[in-house]
Amino acid sequence: MKAVVLHEYGGPGNLKYEDVPDPVPGQGEVLVRVTATSVNPIDYKMRSGTAKNLFPLEFPAILGRDLSGIVRELGPGVSQFKPGDKVIAVASKTYAELVAVPAKDLALVPDKLDLVKAAALPLVMITGEQLVRLGTKIQAGQTVLVTGAVGGVGRSAVWTAKKAGAKVIAGVKKSQLKEAETLGADQVLALDDASAVDKLGFIDAVADTVDGETAQKLLGKVKQGGVFASVLGPPANAKMHPTVRIEAIQAKPDAAMLRVMAEDVAAGRFVIPIDRMVPLAEAGKAHSAAEKGGVGKILLLA
Numbered sequence: 115m116k117a118v119v120l121h122e123y124g125g126p127g128n129l130k131y132e133d134v135p136d137p138v139p140g141q142g143e144v145l146v147r148v149t150a151t152s153v154n155p156i157d158y159k160m161r162s163g164t165a166k167n168l169f170p171l172e173f174p175a176i177l178g179r180d181l182s183g184i185v186r187e188l189g190p191g192v193s194q195f196k197p198g199d200k201v202i203a204v205a206s207k208t209y210a211e212l213v214a215v216p217a218k219d220l221a222l223v224p225d226k227l228d229l230v231k232a233a234a235l236p237l238v239m240i241t242g243e244q245l246v247r248l249g250t251k252i253q254a255g256q257t258v259l260v261t262g263a264v265g266g267v268g269r270s271a272v273w274t275a276k277k278a279g280a281k282v283i284a285g286v287k288k289s290q291l292k293e294a295e296t297l298g299a300d301q302v303l304a305l306d307d308a309s310a311v312d313k314l315g316f317i318d319a320v321a322d323t324v325d326g327e328t329a330q331k332l333l334g335k336v337k338q339g340g341v342f343a344s345v346l347g348p349p350a351n352a353k354m355h356p357t358v359r360i361e362a363i364q365a366k367p368d369a370a371m372l373r374v375m376a377e378d379v380a381a382g383r384f385v386i387p388i389d390r391m392v393p394l395a396e397a398g399k400a401h402s403a404a405e406k407g408g409v410g411k412i413l414l415l416a
Contacts, residue, residue, distance in 0.1 A: 115133070115134060115135075115136050115137075115210060115211040115212045116131060116132070116133060116134075116210070116211050116394070116395075116416075117131075117132060117134045117176050117207075117209060117210035117211065118130065118131055118132075118176065118177065118178075118209035118210070118394060118395075118397040118414075119131075119132045119134060119174045119175070119176060120161055120171065120173065120174065120175045120176070120177060121173050121174050122173060123161065123162060123163030123166065123171070124161070124162065124163070125162070126158075126161070126397075126398040126399070126401040126402045126405075127398055128161065128398075129161065129177075129209075129397045129398040129401065131394070131395040131397070134174075134176070134210070136212050137207075137210075137212055137213065137214040138189075138214065139187055139188065139189030139192075139214045140189050140190070140214065141189060141190045141191050142189060142190075142191050142192060142216055142217055142218070143189040143192070143214045143215060143216055143217060144185055144187070144188055144189060144192055144195055144201075144214070144215050144216075144217050144220055145185070145186045145187040145188075145189070145212060145213075145214050146181060146183040146184065146185055146186060146201060146203075146212070146213050146214075146215055146220075147183050147184050147185075147186045147211065147212060148181055148182075148183040148208060148210060148211055148212065148213055148416040149182050149183045149184065149229050149230055149233065149415070149416065150182050150183075150229075150230045150231075150232075150233035150391070150413045150414060150415050150416060151178045151180050151181055151182075151208040151209055151233055151394070151413070151414045151416065152180040152233050152234050152237075152411045152412065152413050152414065153397075153400050153401060153404040153411070153412045153413075153414065154179055154180065154237050154238070155404070156169070156179065156237075157177045157178065157179070157401070157404075158401045158404060158405050160175075160177055161177060161401065176207040176208075176209050176210055177207070177208075177209050178205075178206070178207060178208030178209035178210070178414075179204055179205065179206060179208060179236070179237045180202075180204070180205075180208060180233050180234070180235070180236045180237050181201075181202060181203045181204075181205045181208045181213055181215065181233065181236065182200075182201070182202045182223065182229050182230065182232040182233040183200075183201060183213070183229075183416075184198060184199065184200055184201070184229075185197050185198060185199040185200075185201055186212070188217075189214070189217075192217045194217060195217060195220065199222060200222065200223040200229050201215075201220045201221065201222060201223060202220070202221055202223055202232050202233070202235065202236050202372060202376060203215050203219045203220045203221065203236055203367065203369070203372070204219060204236045204237050204240055204365065204367040204368075204372070205219060205236075205367075209394060209397055209414065210394075210416070211394075211416050216367075218367075218369060219367040219369055220369055221369040221370070221372040221373040221376065222373065223376065224373075224376050224377045224380040225380075226380040226381070227376055227379060227380040230391065230413065230415065231388060231413070232376065233413050233414075234266070234386050234388050234411040234413060235372075235375070235376060235379060235386055236372055237365060238265075238266030238267045238269075238270055238386060238411070239266075239270045239372065239375045239376070239379075239386070240270075240365045240366075240367065240368055240371065240372055240375075241267045241270065241345055241363070241365040242266070242267040242268065242269065242270025242271035242272075242273070242274060242321075242323075243270055243271070243274045243368075243371055243375060244363055244365050244366070244368070245267065245271050245274075245321045245323070245343055245344075245345055245363045246258070246260075246271045246274040246275045246278070246321050246343075247274060247278070248361075248363060249321060249341070249343025249344075249361040249363040250275075250318075250319035250320075250321050250341050250343045250361070251319075251341065252275055252278055252280045252318065252319050252321075252341075253278070253279075253280070254278060254279030254280065255279065255280070255281070256280050256281070256318040256319065257280065257281040257282075257283065257317045257318050257319070258275050258280050258281070258282055258283070258317065258318060258319040258320065258321055259282075259283040259285050259303070259314075259317055259319070259320050259321070259332065259335070260272050260275065260282060260283070260284055260285060260299075260320075260321045260323070261285040261305060261320065261321070261322045261323055261324045261328060261329070261332065262285070262286070262322075262323035262324045263284035263285055263286050263294055263297060263299065263302075264284075264286050264290050264293050264294055264297070264409050265323060265409065266386050266387075266411055267323045267345060268284075268323050269297060269384060269385070269386060270375065270384075270386070271321045271323070272284055272297050272298065272299050272384075273298070273375075273378065273383070273384040275321070276298055276299070281300045281301075282298075282299040282300050282301075283299060283300065283301045283302070283303050283314075283317070284297050284299035284301070284302045284303065285302075285303050285305045285328075285332075286302065286303070286304065286305065287304065287305065287306050288304040288306055288307055290409075291304055293409070297384075298384070305324075305328050305332075306328075311331060311332070311335075314335050315335075316335060316336070316337040316340075317335055317336060317337065317340065318336075318337065318340050318341070319336065319340055319341040319342070319343065320332050320333070320335070320336055320341075320342045320343065320344075321343050321344075322342065322343065322344035322345070322346065322349075323344075323345055323346070324346070325344065325346035325347070325349065329342075329344065329346075329349040330349045330350055330351045333349050333351060333352065333355050333358060334355065336355070336358045338357040338358070339357060339358075339359075340358055340359070341358070341359045341360075341361060342355075342358050342359070342360050342361070343360075343361040343362075343363055344360075344361070344362060344363065345362075345363050345364070345365075347362050348360045348362060386411060387409055387410040387411065388410050388411050388412075388413060389403075389408055389409070389410025389411060389412050390403070390410070390412055390413070391412075391413040391414075391415055392412065392413070392414060392415065393414070393415055394414045394415060394416045396414075397414055400412045400414055
């Protein structure tokens with residue numbers, strides 16, 4: 115099969131489109147023919163080496179966490195899928211034409227969801243959902259501020275918090291205020307407007323996707339006994355706020371929840387925007403574009 119292979123840490127040009135051996139599905143695994151995968155920030159952090167303390171790579175390495183595709187072959191002990199099934203998953207080594215995925219991590223794609231576009235969903239949806247449900251543990255009637263709310267993880271966090279019955283504040287840049295008004299949050303807040311942030315009262319929780327000075331400032335807005343949950347680790351000033359519970363969230367595959375949220379997207383209840391679609395062979399160009407920032411996901415078509 116063809117795959118995008120990384121032989122050493124470095125820039126986007128280090129991603130090479132090469133022939134590699136086909137994976138063989140083991141016990142409890144399913145071989146999936148990849149339709150599309152997508153670029154996530156963790157991908158270029160792993161490629162560059164900035165994430166190697168947390169996620170060290172063994173070279174040659176294949177990156178990628180998202181997958182949409184079609185079941186090709188079942189490994190021993192798998193009976194809940196059949197060849198031809200359309201599936202999505204949070205997986206690994208997905209910058210490839212074929213991926214062996216644990217059957218327990220696969221979800222069937224809802225009928226009304228485009229198989230290619232479905233590749234934008236798994237990691238950001240599961241991360242945002244777990245950030246709110248497992249991180250903030252927000253309850254109906256409580257108030258949570260979601261930072262980076264127009265990003266894929268942020269949108270998923272906003273939707274999850276609204277489903278839980280929480281009051282949701284969508285925290286974004288001033289330039290994103292109009293876009294944020296489409297998210298269904300109860301309030302939008304420009305996090306790069308110091309006076310607006312200063313006026314914010316105490317809240318029950320923060321679901322953070324941005325870190326940095328913004329996170330440090332918002333930590334001081336969480337009431338005693340409240341929660342600051344982040345996908346990027348504790349803010350630098352966490353020790354100065356001992357009455358706030360800090361929760362660091364690292365997403366784990368959850369096929370049942372992935373199916374539920376995919377159905378929400380298929381029904382148009384919330385949206386994960388797609389910026390562009392490029393061939394898998396152009397993964398380097400996709401990484402260069404993704405590192406410049408933006409709201410929409412970049413898909414790699416295998």
